[in-house]
Amino acid sequence: MLEWILFAVCALLLFAAMVSFTGAVIGAIRFGFVMNSMHAAGIGDTFGILCLVVCLILSIGPGLNMMKLLVILVFLWFNSPVSTHFLIQVEYFTNKELYRFSDRIAGSKTNETASGEEK
Amino acid sequence: MSVSQAYHILFTAGLVWFAILIAVMLIKAIIGPGVTDRILAINMIGTMVICCILILSVLLDENYLTDVALIYAMISYIAVLILATVYIPANPKRKRFGEDVKREVEEGRRYVKEQRAEIRRKMEEEGFKGSTPLDMDGKEL
Numbered sequence: 416m417l418e419w420i421l422f423a424v425c426a427l428l429l430f431a432a433m434v435s436f437t438g439a440v441i442g443a444i445r446f447g448f449v450m451n452s453m454h455a456a457g458i459g460d461t462f463g464i465l466c467l468v469v470c471l472i473l474s475i476g477p478g479l480n481m482m483k484l485l486v487i488l489v490f491l492w493f494n495s496p497v498s499t500h501f502l503i504q505v506e507y508f509t510n511k512e513l514y515r516f517s518d519r520i521a522g523s524k525t526n527e528t529a530s531g532e533e534k
Numbered sequence: 535m536s537v538s539q540a541y542h543i544l545f546t547a548g549l550v551w552f553a554i555l556i557a558v559m560l561i562k563a564i565i566g567p568g569v570t571d572r573i574l575a576i577n578m579i580g581t582m583v584i585c586c587i588l589i590l591s592v593l594l595d596e597n598y599l600t601d602v603a604l605i606y607a608m609i610s611y612i613a614v615l616i617l618a619t620v621y622i623p624a625n626p627k628r629k630r631f632g633e634d635v636k637r638e639v640e641e642g643r644r645y646v647k648e649q650r651a652e653i654r655r656k657m658e659e660e661g662f663k664g665s666t667p668l669d670m671d672g673k674e675l
Contacts, residue, residue: 422541443574483604501614
């Protein structure tokens with residue numbers, strides 16, 4: 416009986432992981448702007464991988480493999496924000512529309528200067 | 535049905551679902567309009583492949599697959615970082631997209647002012663006393 420309870424918990428956690436990864440994929444496709452897609456991708460990178468690793472740890476029990484799974488979990492938790500940071504820098508340096516948009520927000524005259532008009 | 539069979543069905547279903555998600559993200563990586571969309575899709579594909587390898591390591595009861603997943607995580611991370619640094623300037627605080635355009639416009643304006651000043655100087659040398667040449671702003675030089 417206890418095994419089946421453990422199996423139910425594992426199934427619930429795997430289902431949560433699948434749902435969060437599905438949400439990440441749907442968000443990455445449905446959100447038009449890439450910085451919004453990064454927010455959606457972060458859900459799968461943190462909550463999804465947590466649910467999956469806890470599910471696998473519950474199914475295999477304590478041991479060396481459990482420690483390796485925890486190492487992978489911690490490594491992914493550390494490198495996911497760094498990857499997102501670098502991707503946002505790529506978007507910042509390659510998106511021309513973002514540059515114009517930020518200047519329009521700041522109220523600067525760079526648009527007029529870039530188009531060659533005088534103030 | 536025993537518990538091991540139930541685990542087998544559960545993990546197989548998880549693998550199939552992750553495979554579908556990976557295929558969808560691969561399509562997104564192909565059609566993604568910008569370079570950042572593609573790198574993001576590759577990053578997500580890497581994370582889901584790691585999930586697949588972890589599930590396989592438990593499903594097949596092969597512990598070394600967890601090491602493979604760890605190495606895959608490191609390589610995916612390095613790949614994303616190197617792909618990103620291709621597009622990031624060496625010193626991000628000094629150069630920004632559009633700065634070169636602004637600098638070119640300022641250089642062009644300075645060149646026009648120098649040319650007009652030279653024309654005015656030549657006209658004064660030749661003794662022309664007509665209308666005064668105007669600046670770009672409409673003021674008299």
